[in-house]
Every structure is written in structure tokens, then in C-alpha cells.
Amino acid sequence: MKIAFIGLGNMGAPMALNLLKAAHALTVFDLNAHAVQSLTDAGARAATSLKAAATDAELVITMLPAAAHVKAVLTGEEGILAGIAKNVTIVDSSTIDPASVKAFAELAKENGNAFVDAPVSGGTGGAAAGTLTFMVGGSAQIYEQVKPVLASMGKNIVHCGDTSTGQVAKICNNLVLGITMAGVSEAMALGEALGIDPKVLGGIINTSTGRCWSSDTYNPFPGVIETAPSTRGYTGGFGTDLMLKDLGLATDAAKLARQPVYLGALAQQLYQTMSTNGAGKLDFSAVIKLYRKDGDA
Ligand code: NAD
Numbered sequence: 001m002k003i004a005f006i007g008l009g010n011m012g013a014p015m016a017l018n019l020l021k022a023a024h025a026l027t028v029f030d031l032n033a034h035a036v037q038s039l040t041d042a043g044a045r046a047a048t049s050l051k052a053a054a055t056d057a058e059l060v061i062t063m064l065p066a067a068a069h070v071k072a073v074l075t076g077e078e079g080i081l082a083g084i085a086k087n088v089t090i091v092d093s094s095t096i097d098p099a100s101v102k103a104f105a106e107l108a109k110e111n112g113n114a115f116v117d118a119p120v121s122g123g124t125g126g127a128a129a130g131t132l133t134f135m136v137g138g139s140a141q142i143y144e145q146v147k148p149v150l151a152s153m154g155k156n157i158v159h160c161g162d163t164s165t166g167q168v169a170k171i172c173n174n175l176v177l178g179i180t181m182a183g184v185s186e187a188m189a190l191g192e193a194l195g196i197d198p199k200v201l202g203g204i205i206n207t208s209t210g211r212c213w214s215s216d217t218y219n220p221f222p223g224v225i226e227t228a229p230s231t232r233g234y235t236g237g238f239g240t241d242l243m244l245k246d247l248g249l250a251t252d253a254a255k256l257a258r259q260p261v262y263l264g265a266l267a268q269q270l271y272q273t274m275s276t277n278g279a280g281k282l283d284f285s286a287v288i289k290l291y292r293k294d295g296d297a
Contacts, residue, residue: 001024001025001058001059001149002024002025002027002056002057002058002059003019003024003025003026003027003057003058003059003060003061003149004026004027004028004029004047004053004054004057004059004060004061004080005019005026005027005028005029005039005044005061005063006028006029006030006050006053006060006061006062006063006064006073006080007030007062007063007064007065007069007073007094008028008030008032008035008036008038008039008063009030009032009035009063009065010124010127011063011093011120011124011127012030012035012063012064013035013038013039014124014127014128015061015063015093015127015132015153016028016039016044017039017042017128018127018130018152018153019061019149019152019153020039020042020043020044021130021152022152024149024152025045026039026043026044026045027044027045027046027047027053027056027057028040028044028045028046028047028053029046029047029049029050029052029053049078049083050073050076050078050079050080050082050083051077051078051079051080051082051083052083053080053083054080054081054082054083054084054088055083055084055085056085057084057085057088058088059088059089059091059146059149060080060084060088060089060090060091061090061091061092061093061149062074062080062090062091062092062093062094063092063093063094064092064094065094066094066096066245067094067096067097067100069094070092070094070096070100070104071100071104074090074104074107074108075107081107081108081111081113084111084113086111086112086113087112087113088113089113089114089115089116089142089145089146090108090113090114090115090116091116091118091146091149091150092104092115092116092117092118093118093119093120093134094119095119095167095170095171095245095246095249096117096119096167096249097167097171097249097252097253098117098164098165098167098168098171098253099164099253099256101115101117101137101163101164101166101167102163102164105163105164114138114139114142115138115163116136116137116138116142116143116146116163116166117135117136117137117138117163117164117165117166117167118134118135118136118137118146118150118166119134119135119166119167119169119170120132120133120134120135120154120170121133121135121170121173122154123237123238126154127153130152130153130154130155131154131155132153132154132155132156133154133155133156133157133158134150134153134154134156134157134158134166135158135160135165135166135167135169135170136150136157136158136159136160136166137160137161137162137163137164137165137166137167137168138162138163138166139162140159143159167249168253170246171246171249171250171253172250174243174246174247174250175246175247175250175261175264175267177213177214177243178243178246178247178264178267178268178271178284179263179264179267180212180213180214180215181214181218181220181243181267181284181285181287182266182267182270182287183214184205184210184212184214184215184219184220185220185285185287185288185290185291186291187201187205187210188201188202188219188220188221188224188288188291189221189288189291189292190291192221192292193293198221198223198224199223199224202215202219202221202224202225214285218230218237218285219285220285220286220287220288221288228285229283229285229286230283230285230286230288234282234283234285234286235282235283236283237283237284237285238283238284239280239281239282239283239284240271240274240275240279240280240281240282240283240284240286240287241275241280241281242284243271243284244268244271244272244275244280247264247267247268247271248268250264251264251265251268270287270290271284271287273290274286274287274289274290
């Protein structure tokens with residue numbers, strides 16, 4: 001298939017490489033020339049503009065930081081919508097708010113195109129290994145159409161429902177994750193202060209009703225889980241600023257839906273404090289530093 005891929009960052013570049021491996025004809029565009037070079041070295045064609053990238057494409061995939069970037073890429077004289085042929089589908093795998101997805105889907109529809117939200121989980125490791133989970137929002141027909149292509153980059157391709165429900169699934173999952181990480185941090189730091197060995201406490205929680213991914217896979221207390229970012233100085237995981245962004249999407253969406261998110265709002269403030277204190281690039285499990293007496297690992 002002739003695919004245009006826009007946004008070759010930490011996630012987009014390895015995803016695009018997997019499309020090349022699956023023998024798709026790839027045209028790429030990114031503002032970063034180095035990112036483009038790494039893909040052309042691997043066999044992709046570089047486009048001179050977004051509009052040029054979309055011309056001739058049978059499918060367009062975008063993987064961009066936030067909704068403002070997606071809007072910029074779609075609209076404008078040299079944008080995707082200016083170059084894309086009618087009936088060609090646009091798949092956006094960026095994590096953005098559901099309201100923006102609906103607005104972009106309307107714009108695309110006026111242009112004769114379907115716009116599908118397909119955010120991912122699995123991180124950069126999953127992107128490189130081709131094992132991402134895609135949460136797809138759109139009609140059943142479009143889901144069937146894009147599924148084989150997404151399967152070149154992921155292991156689980158899930159149809160969540162109509163337009164924007166992929167983003168709903170993504171931000172609700174990360175709402176749980178942000179809250180559980182803060183909860184496990186609070187309990188591990190309390191246990192430490194009360195004198196129990198953190199490894200013993202972690203072991204008890206992980207075989208008891210407090211067990212969750214934030215405790216048994218990503219425990220924030222250093223040394224409890226050898227493979228967790230906490231054990232390597234909170235590096236190489238899911239960045240605090242990315243968690244902060246996703247909790248912002250959840251609380252913004254909740255405001256529009258007039259739905260309370262008490263714990264999500266509190267968790268958002270915890271990660272905001274970390275980011276303000278300069279810890280935005282650390283793994284989000286470093287939130288435990290807000291609780292521990294020495295404030296350090
Ligand atoms: P990134 O910042 O590494 O990459 C974004 C890329 O988009 C950059 O290469 C940038 O140059 C390019 N870009 C920005 N504006 C552009 C424009 N107008 N035209 C062309 N290219 C443009 O981001 P990432 O880590 O790859 O994440 C992408 C999305 O995936 C985000 O929405 C993020 O929340 C989500 N996500 C990230 C992870 C992760 O672990 N990094 C996991 C799941 C989901």
C-alpha cells in the first residue's frame with residue numbers, strides 16, 4: 001500500500017520502520033531533517049511538503065505531539081487535506097482530546113475523507129518491537145480497512161466504537177495509571193516511614209488486594225522490582241510530562257462532560273509539582289519522591 005507517514009519522533013520513527021519491513025511503499029514528512037534521513041536511509045521516500053506527501057497516498061498516518069500539531073498538519077494551503085485524494089483515510093495515532101478528534105473528523109468529512117483516531121499504548125519499546133496496542137475509533141467498515149496496516153505495527157488492534165472512542169479508552173486508562181502510581185507511592189513511602197522493609201511490603205501488596213501494574217511491574221520504590229525505572233534512577237520509562245499531558249486531556253474531557261474526576265485532578269497536581277520542580281523528564285513513578293522524607297531515591 002502507498003502510505004504517507006507524518007511525524008517521525010520517538011514513536012513515529014520505529015512505527016514507520018515496521019511499515020517498511022511489511023513492504024509498504026512509504027512517503028514520510030517531518031520538520032526534523034535527521035528524523036527524515038533515518039527513514040529515507042531505510043527505504044522511504046521523503047516528501048517536500050505535507051501536501052506532496054498526501055498526494056498519491058492510499059492511507060495517511062499521523063503521529064504528532066498534540067492536537068495543535070495535528071490541526072496544523074491537516075489544514076493550511078500546504079496541509080494534508082489540500083493534497084489528499086477523496087475517500088483516502090487519515091489515521092491519527094497521536095494522543096489528543098476526544099473533542100478535537102470530532103472536530104478533525106468533521107473537517108476531513110467535508111473534504112471527502114474519513115479521520116480515524118487510533119492512539120497507542122506500549123511505549124517506544126512496543127513501537128520498535130511492533131507490539132503496540134491500537135485503540136481505534138471509527139466505523140466498523142473503516143476499522144476493517146485499516147486493521148491490516150495497523151497490524152504491521154501492533155499486536156492488539158481493538159475497535160473501541162465510533163469516532164473519538166479510541167482516545168476515550170486511552171485517556172481513561174492513563175487516568176487509572178496516574179492515580180494508581182500515586183497511590184502505590186503513598187503506601188510504599190508510609191510503609192518505609194513506619195519501618196517495614198520495602199521489598200517485604202511490595203511482595204505483600206503484589207500478592208494481596210492492592211496488587212496493580214504500578215506495584216507489581218513498575219513499583220516506584222527502588223529495588224522492589226529489578227526491571228522497573230525506579231531501580232535505574234527513574235530513567236527510560238514513561239515521562240512525567242507525558243503523564244501530565246494525558247491527565248490534562250482526561251480532566252479537560254471530564255470538564256466538557258460535566259463529570260467529576262476527584263482523584264485524577266489531585267494526581268494531575270502531583271505530576272504538575274514534579275514537572276515544576278524540574279523532574280518532568282523522569283519516569284512518572286518518581287512521584288514517590290514527593291512522599292519520601294529524603295525526597296530522593
Ligand atoms: P515526539 O515529540 O518524539 O515526536 C513528534 C514528531 O512530530 C517530531 O519528530 C516532530 O518533529 C514532528 N512534528 C511536529 N510538528 C510537525 C509538523 N507540523 N509537521 C511534521 N512533523 C511534525 O513524540 P512521540 O513520543 O513520538 O509521541 C507522539 C504521540 O504519541 C504523542 O501524542 C504522545 O502522547 C503519544 N504517545 C507517546 C508514547 C511514548 O512513550 N513516547 C506512548 C504512547 C503514546
